[in-house]
Amino acid sequence: MSTMTLAGAINRGLRAAMDRDPKVVLMGEDIGQLGGVFRVTDGLWKDFGPDRVVDTPLAESGIVGTAIGMAMRGYTPVLEIQFDGFIFPAYNQITTQLAKMHYRSHGAITLPVVIRVPYSGHIGAVEHHSESPEALFAHTAGLRIVSPATPQDAYDMIQQAIASPDPVLFLEPKARYWDKGEVDESRVASQLDADGGASAATAEMSRGRIAREGKDVTVVAYGPSVRLALQVADAAAAEGTSVEVVDLRSISPLDSDTVVRSAKRTGRVVVVHEAPTAFGAGAELAARVMEQAFFHLHAPVLRVGGFHTPYPGSKFEHDYLPNLDRVLDAVDRVMTH
Amino acid sequence: MDAHGPLSDQGLVQLLNRHGERLEDERFSRYAADLDLEALLAMWHDMTVVRAFDKEATSLQRQGELGLWVPSLGQEAAQIGAGHALRESDFVFPSYREHGIALTRGVDLPEILRIFRGLQHGAWDAAEHGFHLYTLVIGAHSLHATGYALAMDRDGLVGTGADSDGAVLCCFGDGATSQGDVNEALTFAAVNNAPIVFMVQNNQFAISEPTTRQSRVPLAQRGSGFGIPAVRYDGNDVVASYAVARWALEHARSGQGPVLIEAFTYRMGAHTTSDDPSKYRSQADESYWAERDPIARLETYLRAQGALTDDAVDAAGVEAKELGRRTREAVKGWERPPAASIFDHVYAEPHATVEAERAWFARYEASFADQGVHA
Structure with a gap:
């Protein structure tokens, strides 16, 4: 090592x-x-x-x-x-x-x-x-x-x-x-x-991995957003919510099996990526979770990502990109649905 | 006609004029010196074969057997001339109208129609024939050709003087010269001294747009800005087509780098069977070029030499008829593979999405079989 x-x-x-x-x-x-x-x-x-x-x-x-x-x-x-x-x-x-x-x-x-x-x-x-x-x-x-x-x-x-x-x-x-x-x-x-x-x-x-085990909410991320998802898990744990983090690693193929298995355990899914949410990987994942784990879900699948705008000037990128607060907000919403 | 424009017929290399008379060219005659009457007869044969095939394919499209056909009518000399200048060690990247070069690379012509019958997108083994699959995105293959040529160079197949030396022949049309990819290919080939011949068949039309919509100078002039030697020649003259292509291929094979050659020709037919040339060009224009037919002038020459007899013409007619029959039977006889074959070869290694959809489709089809509705 x-x-x-x-x-x-x-x-x-x-x-x-x-x-x-x-x-x-x-x-x-x-x-x-x-x-x-x-x-x-x-x-x-x-x-x-x-x-x-x-x-x-x-x-x-x-x-x-x-x-x-x-x-x-x-x-x-x-x-x-x-x-x-x-x-x-x-x-x-x-x-x-x-x-x-x-x-x-x-x-x-x-x-x-x-x-x-x-x-x-x-x-x-x-x-x-x-x-x-x-x-x-x-x-x-x-x-x-x-x-x-x-x-x-x-x-x-x-x-x-x-x-x-x-x-x-x-x-x-x-x-x-x-x-x-x-x-x-x-x-x-x-x-x-x-x-x-x-x-x-x-x-x-082509396979994803469980980056952290949890039981209440599955937060799915890849690439740059995995570190954010782990920070979310830490912050949520302090409030008593157990977050499982899936690091997808692959977008094509999309390892939805790993996500669906996790969704069946937690019943709640939040997908995080920097790309715009509209027509993004999170949308595809949400559809697959709904098709394959619909009756296990306690809340709708939520997405946190970029907006349907061009990537803004860098002084705005922290508003445009998913951040700790926006992902925690999504976690709260699926927990209280 | 603008004497300096892209449709000018001034200053073309020509070794066989439209009256079937041989001409001398200080620079290029020696590259045709090995063309004896037997070799010219072989070229004539190939030109008549590909024209007969082209005619048959057009008929099959009209009869509804093909979704589309792309005629090569009028471009036989440019293609067969270049094809005969190739060696087995060379590799061709065609556009999608190079049926004549396909013939010279040993592709069984009816097989091409698998593409136009909608059975598959590629219909021959590119490696076996040294002839890549047709590329329909205009000019995209010019970069593949350049990369392939650079790889040949890396593999030590260029400039050794051995028979194994090879070059790439990359074919595209006048329209393609406006594409970014073609200009990038010329750049990559030039700075890397790639063993490649870029052959433009300037058939004067990109569907309906004349070459004047692509350029204000003859296309061969594009070469000089890239530092690539270029030659413009009469593409309806099979002798010049052979000689210029042979020179260019020898130049590239010997490690001297890329060449641009422009065959000035005329698309006597439509762009495809979906096109209507009467909308954008005159009968007079078509008649003018009919007098410059690439096959007719070679026949005139060969007959004057006593090399082409009525018997030979009759024999070629019989062969063409037989090819037509074989083509019709082949096209009508091909069976469509099972629908599930659309999931094959999307990836070289299994991909979960494809496998999931393949499995779903199998279940879906099986559900009909259970009801006895669908075989």
């Missing part, structure tokens, strides 16, 4: 994946000498060279599109989109090409492309640097979307995403990049070295 930041854990995970497979190639803007604007690829250019850590032209569609062609010849491109709000020039390549090639080719072509995206807010940034676009991609079949909340998951899941034969959108909670935690580097290594490692890795990164 060693202590790492979440960003450092991704860096270590990338390094391990590149050591494991010479076909893994990193591509993105400023990821080489600079090490990326968040320094997630720091040191990799120096150690692996410019053919393995490629500074691309400044064109997101070009990054994803050329990665598709490289993957067709057996490479595993791991792309960095510099910021969430800059992924949209590549939206067509991701949704009409990357996501659909396996289907279009009847399984003959697999595209093991990983797209790393620093996402979500709370960093006081200018426009297009704080968004949470996961729902826009989750609607597209053929993509997997995961988001780690801890350094351990970041270390494991980046390698599992790279090992997966499917395209994966790997959403990195940028405000959590500097959170520290203990990381065991041996477990994912033995998983990937074993026979069927890629399948096991894909299955594991």
